[in-house]
Amino acid sequence: MISLKQYAITLALTKKLRENDSWCGETHLQKSMFFLESLGNSSLGYNFILYKHGPYSFDFHDHLDELKTLGFIDLEYIPPYGPRYKVTGRGEGLIQEQQIDSDPLNDMIKATATCLAPKKVKELEQLGTALLVWKEDQTAPSEARAQRLTILKPHITPEDATKATQEFETILPCFQQHSCHA
Amino acid sequence: MAKTTHEFRDAIHSFITCSTDERKVINSRPMQRLRHIHHLAMTYLLYPGATHRRFEHSLGVMHLATRMFDTLTDPENLRHLDSNVRSLIDEHIGSDRQKNHWKTVVRMGALCHDVGHLPFSHGAEELLPEGISHETLTWKIITGPHMAELWRSLSISEPEEIAKVAVGAKEASRMNPPKILSPWEDLMAEIVVGNAFGADRMDYLLRDSLHTGVAYGKFDVDRLIKTLRFLPQPPEGEGGESDNPVIGVELGGLHAAESMLWARYFMFSQVYFHPVRKIYDLHLQEFMKAEFSRGIPLDDGLEQFLKLTDNEVLASLRKAAYDPLSPGHDPARRIEKREHFKKFFELTFSERQSNPLALQEVAEAARTKWGKENIRVFDKDKSAGTVQFPVRRDDGKSIPAQAQSPAIKNLPVVTTGYIFINPQSHMEARKWIAENRGSLVKDLNQGEAS
Numbered sequence: 029m030i031s032l033k034q035y036a037i038t039l040a041l042t043k044k045l046r047e048n049d050s051w052c053g054e055t056h057l058q059k060s061m062f063f064l065e066s067l068g069n070s071s072l073g074y075n076f077i078l079y080k081h082g083p084y085s086f087d088f089h090d091h092l093d094e095l096k097t098l099g100f101i102d103l104e105y106i107p108p109y110g111p112r113y114k115v116t117g118r119g120e121g122l123i124q125e126q127q128i129d130s131d132p133l134n135d136m137i138k139a140t141a142t143c144l145a146p147k148k149v150k151e152l153e154q155l156g157t158a159l160l161v162w163k164e165d166q167t168a169p170s171e172a173r174a175q176r177l178t179i180l181k182p183h184i185t186p187e188d189a190t191k192a193t194q195e196f197e198t199i200l201p202c203f204q205q206h207s208c209h210a
Numbered sequence: 211m212a213k214t215t216h217e218f219r220d221a222i223h224s225f226i227t228c229s230t231d232e233r234k235v236i237n238s239r240p241m242q243r244l245r246h247i248h249h250l251a252m253t254y255l256l257y258p259g260a261t262h263r264r265f266e267h268s269l270g271v272m273h274l275a276t277r278m279f280d281t282l283t284d285p286e287n288l289r290h291l292d293s294n295v296r297s298l299i300d301e302h303i304g305s306d307r308q309k310n311h312w313k314t315v316v317r318m319g320a321l322c323h324d325v326g327h328l329p330f331s332h333g334a335e336e337l338l339p340e341g342i343s344h345e346t347l348t349w350k351i352i353t354g355p356h357m358a359e360l361w362r363s364l365s366i367s368e369p370e371e372i373a374k375v376a377v378g379a380k381e382a383s384r385m386n387p388p389k390i391l392s393p394w395e396d397l398m399a400e401i402v403v404g405n406a407f408g409a410d411r412m413d414y415l416l417r418d419s420l421h422t423g424v425a426y427g428k429f430d431v432d433r434l435i436k437t438l439r440f441l442p443q444p445p446e447g448e449g450g451e452s453d454n455p456v457i458g459v460e461l462g463g464l465h466a467a468e469s470m471l472w473a474r475y476f477m478f479s480q481v482y483f484h485p486v487r488k489i490y491d492l493h494l495q496e497f498m499k500a501e502f503s504r505g506i507p508l509d510d511g512l513e514q515f516l517k518l519t520d521n522e523v524l525a526s527l528r529k530a531a532y533d534p535l536s537p538g539h540d541p542a543r544r545i546e547k548r549e550h551f552k553k554f555f556e557l558t559f560s561e562r563q564s565n566p567l568a569l570q571e572v573a574e575a576a577r578t579k580w581g582k583e584n585i586r587v588f589d590k591d592k593s594a595g596t597v598q599f600p601v602r603r604d605d606g607k608s609i610p611a612q613a614q615s616p617a618i619k620n621l622p623v624v625t626t627g628y629i630f631i632n633p634q635s636h637m638e639a640r641k642w643i644a645e646n647r648g649s650l651v652k653d654l655n656q657g658e659a660s
Contacts, residue, residue: 032566051447077383080393080454086380093596097623099563103596105613110444111598118563148449 034072036126037064038091039100039119040137048145052112054092055081059152060144061088066159067203068136076160078180082153083160095119135206143199154192155199157181162196170197218269222416226273231363235318236269238360239516240325240351244268246519250418251330252490252545253481257422264324264331267417271402274409275320277435278401279313282457287439290606294453295442302394312398314364319375320402320409325351328506329523332491334498337506345381349373349389350512371395378403393454397440400457406599407438407457407467415473418481426476429469437463441600441608458600458608468617471597478624485553485628488588492630493541493550500538501526550630551586554639557627557651564653569627572650576629576639584632590625597621 041060045052062083065072074085092113095101100119103111115123128134144152157180161173168176170193177189184192216233218226228236235241244264253260281287283303288296303309326347328334335344351357352373361369374382374391378399382389391399403410412431419427441458445451459467481487501523507514530536531546544550555576557569565571573587600608601615612619631639643650 035566051450053446053450055446055450075384077388077390079379079383079390080396081452086383096596097625098566103612105610105619107609107613108444108607109450110446110610111612112447149446149452150449 032122033126034091035095035098035100036122036128037072037131037133037137038088038095039115039123040128040134041140042101042113043115043120043123044137044141045145046114048141050141050145050147051109052114053110053149054089054113055149055152056144056147057092057113058084058088059147059156060140061085062156063140063144063159063203064133064136066163067200068133070133070136078157078160081149082156082181136203139202139206143202151192153181154184154188155196157184158189158192158196161193162200170194220266220270220273221420222270222413223273226269228272231360232317232321234363235321235357235360238357240356241265241268241322243516243519244324244327246521247324247327248330248520249414250422250481250487251332252494253422253484253487255490255545255548256484256486257424257481259421259423260418262417262421264327267413268321268324270413270417271323271409272317272321274412274431274435275316275402276313278407278409278438279316281435281438282401282440283309283313290602291440291455292442295440295455298394298397298454299440311365314366315371315375316398316401318361318364318366319372319399322352322357322372323348323376323402323410329498329518329520330494334495334506334523336495337498337502339505339508341384341386342508343381343384345377346385347508347512347515348376349382349385351516352376355511356516375399375402397455397457404457406597407434407459407470411474412470415470415477418477419473422481424477424480426480427473429473430466431470434459434463434466434470437466439602441602444600444608444610456600458602459611460602461604461614464601464611464615467599467601467611468615471618471621475622475624483590483624483626485556485588485630486550488626488628489550489553489586489630490545492586492588493544496541497527497530497538497545498523500536500541501530503537549633552630552633552636553628554631554636555629555643557625559623559625561651562625562627565651568651569629571652572643573629575650576631576642579642580631580635580639584635586630588626588628588630590627 041064042052042057045056045060050056059082061074062076065074065076074088076083076085096103099116100122101113102116104114105111147155157177161176174186174189174193177193178184178186214230216228220226247264248254249262249264249267250260288299303312326344328344353369366372374389374395375398379391379396382391400408402408415427416431419425437460439458439460440455443452443454443456527542528546530538530542533539555572561568569587569589573585576585599611601611602608
């Protein structure tokens with residue numbers, strides 16, 4: 029069973045993404061949670077796979093559904109766009125109640141939101157896959173990881189793969205600096 | 211001359227047809243086994259007509275999936291698509307040979323999507339080892355030796371294509387190792403087991419509605435299927451376009467889609483989450499745990515598993531009900547003599563929202579008071595309100611259904627939590643809840659619910 033703390037972490041991430049002007053659709057949340065789960069040194073229990081648009085967790089998708097059911101998040105619809113997530117008043121209450129502001133993971137949540145909020149979904153797909161490739165073999169040189177990225181996602185061009193790999197290397201220290209050991 | 215097309219009469223769809231080679235699949239051992247597995251487990255103890263089996267449901271899913279495939283891939287219905295969204299479709303069904311191949315894959319995936327079910331369907335699933343589900347078994351059966359020759363007769367060289375369409379992306383990703391569907395396979399699986407318009411869902415709503423006598427499960431399936439379309443996914447913000455099509459609906463079919471989603475809500479409320487049905491499921495699980503104390507047999511290439519149906523379990527259950535020395539005697543007796551535990555607490559939606567852990571907290575207090583052997587808990591929420599699909603408006607734009615339809619945006623959530631007690635203590639427990647509900651169900655924000 030998912031704990032109230034896990035609910036609150038997702039809510040805090042959603043809130044921070046919105047504060048940093050992310051569209052905050054499901055892709056934005058999925059990729060951000062993948063970064064948080066992978067680099068936060070605090071397993072949140074979501075199983076990510078390499079799916080159509082990069083790393084994706086069906087568990088996390090269900091978790092978002094659950095948060096909506098419980099009234100902690102809501103979906104906004106602005107045609108012709110797909111839905112975007114926002115934290116409700118009840119959700120804000122849970123973030124406070126669970127004291128996420130003083131949680132060791134909070135800096136990591138902020139770093140994730142700051143780095144990823146401005147990204148479009150295609151950039152997030154590429155960055156997320158770059159992280160997944162890095163996790164496979166952290167010692168591999170950039171060129172080899174970019175090549176691996178195009179093998180996993182053939183529709184990503186070699187130029188975009190190289191760009192995504194380099195950008196990942198640029199933002200990685202920011203995550204590592206805030207990485208906690210909760 | 212021998213017939214090449216064969217027909218089944220069906221209570222929902224009138225006639226369901228198949229080819230001679232497809233009939234061999236229907237006649238196979240894994241498929242025929244489904245004649246002996248109730249679609250709604252022991253719901254017939256509550257709704258006496260609900261004795262239908264997974265076999266006829268599987269035929270129905272094949273029939274509806276075929277109709278959906280034909281509508282979705284009709285060239286007339288693809289003309290509106292931009293070339294980038296259409297490229298995936300052209301790449302896979304550009305020729306008649308390709309189209310026939312995928313139609314067969316969809317039909318067979320639909321037909322076989324339930325072959326891995328245990329006796330009494332979902333009721334016994336908890337007995338499976340960690341990481342194994344009925345979808346895992348479905349995958350193993352479809353890709354295993356029992357069906358290999360049948361696929362060859364149908365010119366299908368990769369049975370995994372059928373398995374992927376039968377279980378869908380989510381369950382395939384939970385296999386060990388994970389199986390990942392390509393965007394096209396994902397689209398085909400949506401036809402069969404999709405969350406919004408899967409043929410599985412359409413058939414079970416209509417069929418369960420008919421057999422339970424709960425009329426709320428009906429909807430205009432003909433109109434809905436006629437108006438289904440491959441549509442671009444609404445973009446996730448500026449620059450958030452995706453080239454992968456999804457299954458959506460023309461504006462003219464929106465009311466049919468609405469009625470299906472409401473039908474689902476009603477069926478969950480009235481049938482699937484009915485407290486008496488749930489307590490029979492729980493007693494059945496207890497019996498099966500005792501009966502299969504060494505686990506469900508899954509070795510030996512699923513030979514033992516394929517021999518196991520509701521019939522064998524029912525025979526054991528009736529015997530155990532009258533044999534006090536049998537390890538499964540108590541739950542068997544409760545089912546056979548209708549002496550099931552009784553509901554004394556039902557969590558309201560607002561209570562769950564106020565405190566997601568409320569049900570477990572009340573259950574713990576009840577266990578402390580009456581002993582855990584006298585308490586049973588069913589806890590489930592189903593967010594029927596979050597089904598996402600696009601609607602194609604008359605101006606050609608695709609927008610999220612929720613943006614077009616208040617009936618879908620405001621679809622209530624089916625959420626249920628029950629606590630049951632040994633019938634001997636039922637009245638006492640009801641009084642306890644009535645007197646203590648306010649202090650037992652604590653509001654996270656205010657300490658106690660009002």
